[in-house]
Amino acid sequence: MNKVTNRQVICDTLLAAAKEDRNIIVACSDSRGSGSMTAFFEQFPAQSVEVGIAEQDLVSISAGLASCGRKVFSVSPACFLSTRSYEQAKVDVAYAETNVTLVGISGGISYGALGMTHHSLQDIAAMSALPGMRVYLPSDRFQTKAVVEELLQDEKPAYIRVSRSASEDLYSEDTVFSGGAKVLKEGKDVLFVACGELVAPCLHAAELLGEEGVSAGVVDAYRVKPLNEELILKAAEGVRLVAAAEEHSPYGGLFSMTAQLFSSKRPKKVIGLTLPDGHIVTGTQSEAFQYYGLTAEGIARRVKKELA
Amino acid sequence: MDELTKNSYKLRRIVIEAVYRSSSGHIGGDLSVVDILNVLYNKIMNVSPETRTDPNRDRFILSKAHCADCLYAVLGEKGYFDLEEYLNTFERFQSRFIGHTNTDIPGVEMNGGSLGHGLAVSVGMALSAKMDGRGYRTYVVLGDGEMAEGSNYEAMMAAAQYGLDNLCATVDLNGLQISGTTKEVMNSAPLGEKFKAFGWNVIEVMDGNHCEELVAAYEAAKNCKGKPTAVIAHTVKGKGVSFMENNAKWHHGVMSAEQYERAVRELEAMYE
Numbered sequence: 001m002n003k004v005t006n007r008q009v010i011c012d013t014l015l016a017a018a019k020e021d022r023n024i025i026v027a028c029s030d031s032r033g034s035g036s037m038t039a040f041f042e043q044f045p046a047q048s049v050e051v052g053i054a055e056q057d058l059v060s061i062s063a064g065l066a067s068c069g070r071k072v073f074s075v076s077p078a079c080f081l082s083t084r085s086y087e088q089a090k091v092d093v094a095y096a097e098t099n100v101t102l103v104g105i106s107g108g109i110s111y112g113a114l115g116m117t118h119h120s121l122q123d124i125a126a127m128s129a130l131p132g133m134r135v136y137l138p139s140d141r142f143q144t145k146a147v148v149e150e151l152l153q154d155e156k157p158a159y160i161r162v163s164r165s166a167s168e169d170l171y172s173e174d175t176v177f178s179g180g181a182k183v184l185k186e187g188k189d190v191l192f193v194a195c196g197e198l199v200a201p202c203l204h205a206a207e208l209l210g211e212e213g214v215s216a217g218v219v220d221a222y223r224v225k226p227l228n229e230e231l232i233l234k235a236a237e238g239v240r241l242v243a244a245a246e247e248h249s250p251y252g253g254l255f256s257m258t259a260q261l262f263s264s265k266r267p268k269k270v271i272g273l274t275l276p277d278g279h280i281v282t283g284t285q286s287e288a289f290q291y292y293g294l295t296a297e298g299i300a301r302r303v304k305k306e307l308a
Numbered sequence: 309m310d311e312l313t314k315n316s317y318k319l320r321r322i323v324i325e326a327v328y329r330s331s332s333g334h335i336g337g338d339l340s341v342v343d344i345l346n347v348l349y350n351k352i353m354n355v356s357p358e359t360r361t362d363p364n365r366d367r368f369i370l371s372k373a374h375c376a377d378c379l380y381a382v383l384g385e386k387g388y389f390d391l392e393e394y395l396n397t398f399e400r401f402q403s404r405f406i407g408h409t410n411t412d413i414p415g416v417e418m419n420g421g422s423l424g425h426g427l428a429v430s431v432g433m434a435l436s437a438k439m440d441g442r443g444y445r446t447y448v449v450l451g452d453g454e455m456a457e458g459s460n461y462e463a464m465m466a467a468a469q470y471g472l473d474n475l476c477a478t479v480d481l482n483g484l485q486i487s488g489t490t491k492e493v494m495n496s497a498p499l500g501e502k503f504k505a506f507g508w509n510v511i512e513v514m515d516g517n518h519c520e521e522l523v524a525a526y527e528a529a530k531n532c533k534g535k536p537t538a539v540i541a542h543t544v545k546g547k548g549v550s551f552m553e554n555n556a557k558w559h560h561g562v563m564s565a566e567q568y569e570r571a572v573r574e575l576e577a578m579y580e
Contacts, residue, residue, distance in 0.1 A: 046439060052469075057428045057462035064432020067418060071364065087422060088459075092429055096411065096419040 002169045006144040006162035007036040009103050011014055013148040014073060018044050024152070025049060029058040034104045034164075037073035042052070055085040059102070060067050063092035066099040070097040071152065078104025078161050079111070089159070094106055094130040098102045099155040102127075103162070107137070108197060109249030109275065110164035112284040120161065121275055125252025127159040130224040134158040136180075137196035137246075142171040143182075143222055150177075160195065163247075165285070169201045170220070180223025181231045187217030190241045190303055193232055193258045198245035198273065201289070204296030209303060224254050229261055236268065240279035245273035245299070271306055273299055310580060312519045314383075315544020317579040320393065320548050322381040324575065328568045330398040332407065333527040336558035338378035340482040340517070340543040345370075345382045347445055348478075357388045360415055366444050367433045367555060369418050372451035372480060374560075380405060380413065388415035424457025426450060429478060431467050434475035434536075446529070449478045453485030455496040461506070467536040468507030475536040476529045477503075480481040480516065482545035484556045503538040516541025540564045548575050 018024040018040070026032075026040045027049040041048040049065070051058045055076055062072040074081070081104045083088070093100045102121055111118035127135045135150075136158060138144040144162060151158050170184065171177075184199070185206050192202035199220045206216035219235050221227060224246075236242055244258035255272030262268045273294060281291045289295055293302055319342050327333035349355065353366040357484050370379050377398065384391035397403035404412045408421030418429050430448035437444050450460070467475055479499055496502075501509045509532040511525045522541065529537035545559070546552030549571040552561070563571065 025525075049435065051466055054462035054466070056459045057466055060428030060459070060463070061435065061466060063418075063434040064429040064434075065436045066432070067429070068433055068436035070436055086423065087429075091419060091422050091425055093343075125458070196401055 002141060003037065003166050003278045005164070005166045006138060006141055008143045008164065009141045009266050010148055011036045011040050013021050013145050015043060017152050018047055021071070022047060023070050024141045025070045027058055027062045027072055027074045029052065029053055029055050029076045031105065034077065035103065036198040037075055043061070052231045056233055059088035059100070060092050062100045062173045063096060063098040065180060067231065069097070069154070070099070073103055074100060074102045075103040075105060077118065077152055078107035078120035079118050079122050082120055082126050082159070088128055089133070090129065090130050094133045097132060097157065100157055101151050102159045102188060104159060105162060107161035108163065109280055109285050112288065113282050116279060119280060123161055123253070124224055124246065124248050124254065128252065128257070132157060133225070134223065136160045136223050138162065138222045139196055139199035139220050140167045140170045142169070142173060142175055143177060146177040147222065153212050163197050167197065169191045170200060170203065179228045179231060180221070180226070181228035182220045182222070183231065184218040184220050185216070186235070188215040188238055190214065190243060190307065191219065191236045192245060193219045193221050193254065194245040195224055195254050197247050199302040201279050201294060201296045201299055202245050204279045205299035205303065208300040214304065214307065221254060224257065227257055227261065229265070232258070232261065233266055236266070240269070241286050242268055242270045243273055243303055244270060245294070248274055249277050251272045251277065273302065310519070312346065312351055313375040315350055316343050316519060317575060318399070319378070319381050319385060320575050321572070322385060323378050324378055324568065324571050326381065326395050326398045328563050329395060330400065331562045332399045333377040334374045334560050336484070336545040336552055337372060337375045337451065337480070337482070338418045339547045339549065340554065341372070341375050341480045342378050343517045343519055344449055344478055344480060344522060344541055345378055347519050347526065348387060349382050351519065351523055352526045353447060354444065355387060357414065360388065364442055366446050367417050367430070369426040369430050369448040369467040370409050370420060372423065372454055373426070373449055374407065374505055376407060376409045379409060379416070383413065383415040387411065409516040409569045420543025421434070423451070423454040424459040427460050428463035428466070430475060430477070431463050431472065431529045433472055434467070434472040437474050438470065438472065445476060447476050447478070449480055452479055452483065452490050452496055453493070453498065454478065455499060464503065464506040471534050472536045473533050474525065476539065477536065478541055480543050481540055482543045484545045484554065484559065486556065486559045488556050500538070500540045507535055509535050509537040511537060511539050513539055513541045516543035517547045526578065548578050550574055
């Protein structure tokens with residue numbers, strides 16, 4: 001069982017890159033510990049910026065640094081980063097096209113029982129609505145590394161959301177990622193389009209369905225915006241049902257975008273495997289996933305019901 | 309009359325022209341901030357159209373970005389772009405001169421329009437200079453109405469925390485905002501005391517429409533070490549046009565032909 005978190009992978013990848021590039025900056029809002037960025041602050045103090053508990057300031061200062069040629073990674077809990085500093089992301093990052101990557105840590109319901117203030121179930125919707133803002137929800141540590149390495153090569157705004165706990169390994173060191181989506185499994189009856197923490201349960205649901213004679217494919221749409229439409233449409237050829245899965249509200253995220261894609265390009269039934277539009281039950285992330293049927297068993301059950 | 313003050317007249321005349329032709333613009337604030345921008349661009353800052361991408365150029369952000377009309381006048385007059393294009397297209401269909409600052413316009417360093425952003429962005433710019441050991445300075449101009457935005461106070465803390473003595477903020481304190489006096493709407497006074505409490509060096513300019521007084525303040529700011537400087541410039545909204553002066557209605561107003569002619573006459577008389 002993998003114990004390396006995706007936030008740790010982000011730090012390690014930036015540490016490696018910062019040795020070669022002194023323009024790489026990490027900025028935190030009293031979040032270096034929760035963002036696993038302590039090592040970066042210790043090894044590259046001159047490339048580290050602490051702004052205190054001030055997310056609006058975090059994003060604007062990052063944009064100012066970026067406008068002077070820096071490549072800034074602004075790291076803060078996804079819940080605060082995506083909503084408290086939303087206007088700064090809109091104006092100073094997206095509109096000004098600054099070289100800032102917003103890193104939303106402990107995304108979705110990672111903080112579990114801490115409640116709605118600490119949940120980010122509208123970040124995909126919010127960030128995707130900003131012109132030019134790319135949105136990434138990597139599903140495992142190898143993909144996280146590849147995404148950060150890719151973002152280090154360009155100078156455009158992006159938002160990455162990762163979970164708090166370690167994610168199950170779905171790939172390996174050798175996996176090559178390109179185009180923002182990956183076919184994990186091909187299928188003839190149903191296609192899962194998933195991102196982030198929901199990719200693994202969908203993959204396992206597909207295996208369970210296979211045992212019962214239902215052929216299920218899985219696309220890991222780790223770049224939610226812009227979505228790799230071509231790859232998803234191709235993977236969905238012939239299937240009766242598309243199921244979009246995400247750790248997000250039912251509105252404005254991957255489910256909405258997938259439904260939009262199929263309704264406009266190839267009409268097909270699309271269902272959403274999401275969290276509800278309402279208060280989330282008190283408990284850990286995995287307890288809540290269980291409660292809302294976002295486990296391999298729950299997802300397989302739902303799909304069978306839809307196909308019946 | 310000295311050249312700098314004469315230039316303030318010229319800039320006021322350009323702004324009146326642009327705003328009249330487009331029937332839009334924030335003329336009241338333009339006329340209060342124009343001397344600050346004139347002094348910074350033509351006396352204090354190390355900037356020119358030729359060096360607009362030089363990493364060592366001084367940086368400027370107009371946080372009260374609705375006064376873009378005035379900044380465009382200053383930049384156009386300095387030759388960053390064809391002034392006629394600005395005069396003839398400001399805020400018109402398909403123009404690149406939108407009503408708030410945008411980096412599509414040569415010389416503009418940051419997009420603006422929503423208040424309470426510029427100070428924090430300028431902290432990032434000044435911090436970048438410190439990281440590199442570059443000697444450029446960063447200037448930002450805010451409105452006093454804008455000082456109700458809480459994000460400014462986050463930025464004030466950060467600027468002091470990082471000892472950004474290469475950062476100079478100016479508050480164009482004209483005492484008015486769209487709904488009335490700042491005192492009535494949301495009193496941000498005493499601003500000098502607030503900046504001081506946040507660890508800033510503060511210079512009060514009692515006549516912020518007087519070029520010489522502004523020059524002295526900015527020169528003094530350059531000599532302050534270890535902390536950022538706030539120049540609190542007491543200005544008059546609508547300065548130079550009698551029917552606009554100290555009148556919140558002219559925060560954003562459209563001149564009739566008669567008012568336009570009167571404004572031009574008054575400006576000419578003021579500097580004669």
